Amino acid sequence: MEHQDHLQSLNDAQTVQQKLRHLHDAVKQQHPAITRIAVALYDDKTDALKTFIYSADQHTPLEHYQTTLAQTPQLATLAQQGKTRVINDLRELSDSDKPHTQALLEAGYLASYTVPMVFNGHFFGFVFFNAAEVGVFEETLLVELDSVSHLVTLLVFHERANVRTLLATLKSALDLSHGRDPETGSHLERMSRYARLIARKLARQWDFDDQYIEHIYLFAPLHDLGKITVPDRVLLKPGKLTDEEFEEMKLHAINGRQLLDKLIDNYGLSGIGHIDMLKNIANHHHEALDGSGYPDGLKGNDIPVEARIVAVADVFDALTSERPYKKAWSNQQAIDKLRELAGIKLDPDCVNALLDNMEEVEQIQRTFAENPVG
Incomplete structure (x- = not known):
């Protein structure tokens, strides 16, 4: 029996941005309503939450955007408790004063699913799934998207960990060879x-x-x-x-x-x-x-x-x-x-x-x- 691996293209992708696009393409084959997947990263030393990568059917409404977790209490609660959030009709938040919420609504996104990125107990950002239809995020779909979000978490964490490995190696070598950095x-x-x-x-x-x-x-x-x-x-x-x-x-x-x-x-x-x-x-x-x-x-x-x-x-x-x-x-x-x-x-x-x-x-x-x- 032959089977086509829809994620085979991940092996050829060079960056996490490209990998995210391939994952999104695979998701859309079964669930075309998922029109955007985005990742925001968290800097725990400054409390900054900042846009990072995305895959969408149109240009993302959120680019070069930064806020703090303290200014987004609902997301702060998700990060603290490690819980996900489903909003099946974003129009309910039309009176929100949050720029990111208004930007999503103006771009035509009507539903969202938010998953904290956590690795070894360390929270470092969010994966956002958006749809242009209301009521999309039901239990069966959420189970599938959970798998995708964990894969995205691993991909992003792995690359950042590699860079930190280089930096830690440098710092250790300087300490050993020069007595102090x-x-x-x-x-x-x-x-x-x-x-x-x-x-x-x-x-x-x-x-x-x-x-x-x-x-x-x-x-x-x-x-x-x-x-x-x-x-x-x-x-x-x-x-x-x-x-x-x-x-x-x-x-x-x-x-x-x-x-x-x-x-x-x-x-x-x-x-x-x-x-x-x-x-x-x-x-x-x-x-x-x-x-x-x-x-x-x-x-x-x-x-x-x-x-x-x-x-x-x-x-x-x-x-x-x-x-x-x-x-x-x-x-x-x-x-x-x-x-x-x-x-x-x-x-x-x-x-x-x-x-x-x-x-x-x-x-x-x-x-x-x-x-x-x-």
Whole structure:
């Protein structure tokens, strides 16, 4: 007996976005009323709930959208209790003041099924199923969608876990080889969120989707993985580097790219989505718009955009953080310096995207402030 595996296409998909589309296609073969499946991710350190990936018969009404779990009490209850929610007529919520609810209604979605994503007891987001008809979500269908939601949960968690494995490997190696990591955990938390902020603010201008924005955030902390190859006498030097020492430090960009290739091969992580973005960040985050950067002396738009974004995030946090060789600058001093560098060393759009949203920047600083021991 022959049987067609409707999920065989998952083996050929390169990203979780593509895998979600294949899953949605399989669902629609039996249940064409399910016109949208979407995933939102939760950041437990900031309480942010943010759109990530989706598959829909039309353009999603929710893109580059972010709120907090505290501002969505019903979803907060689902997350806390691990329960699902069925709304078989969204029109009952037509008087809701929630932008996401109004956006779904305006797009013609009339019913929804919400499933928390939980892995090993850890809540990290939601899977949303939407239909353009009322009364669709009955028990028989819900049982099938539960299986789909758990598969989506595993796919998303697996990719994020792979990235965290790379980051944990880097941190452990730095601790072992240098005695201490010169970059604090708070620095990585801040600069990765600055990078995500920049990407989100430029999303419409540069046509970024939510998956791209999320991977900027995930990959930003790996920008300096090549520093594992830099000698202690250079990496941990409290004073200004000599010209010779600076040449040694500059090698960390190329070494980072090479080390990344080895880590991906050794850990079997070639399936991580947007892997070229990660390599570009590691290799090119010290390039400068005027061509004076390293390792390749790229100019202007020849510098990958993800590297330009991470460069601004990294420079701003380096300026406003204390280092062995300097005191922390004030935000205003750092703002003035970034405006001075914009268009010469740093991408001016990226600089403006960060500095025009200082309220969010300051919230990140408050959330991830350094403790007395760094």
